[in-house]
Amino acid sequence: MRKLFYILCLILFLGPLSCASVSHQSMPEEGSAGLALVKQKCAVCHGLPHPKRHTAHEWDHLLVLMTERMKEKQIPYTSDEMQQIQSYLHRNAR
Numbered sequence: 001m002r003k004l005f006y007i008l009c010l011i012l013f014l015g016p017l018s019c020a021s022v023s024h025q026s027m028p029e030e031g032s033a034g035l036a037l038v039k040q041k042c043a044v045c046h047g048l049p050h051p052k053r054h055t056a057h058e059w060d061h062l063l064v065l066m067t068e069r070m071k072e073k074q075i076p077y078t079s080d081e082m083q084q085i086q087s088y089l090h091r092n093a094r
């Protein structure tokens with residue numbers, strides 16, 4: 001019984017930590033247009049992704065994937081917005 005309790009605690013504790021949401025962490029360039037756009041566009045389906053989660057190279061792949069996800073949900077996303085988000089993530093990448 002005790003063991004089960006520990007496992008349950010682990011799941012409850014690690015679950016939210018392992019997902020993309022890291023909104024409690026402070027974001028780089030607070031107050032910038034780039035971050036404002038990331039907050040507006042990238043926290044619709046999941047938590048705000050922290051730029052340090054990935055290298056610039058990884059971000060390029062992920063952004064292609066996320067563009068697909070947005071198309072599926074018909075969320076407006078212009079190429080100008082995409083470039084701004086990409087450059088923000090690159091500047092602050094791991």
Ligand code: HEC
Binds near residue numbers: 020045
């Ligand atoms: C339409 C919904 C949607 C929007 C908007 C969206 N995402 Fe995602 N995101 C997903 C889904 C769904 C996943 C889970 C992986 C998958 O199925 O592609 C995900 C996963 C992620 C991950 C997790 C990958 C990892 O393990 O680190 C990151 C980071 C991420 N998204 C970044 C972004 C960024 C940056 C933007 C803004 C440009 C964005 N997302 C906008 C739906 C979305």
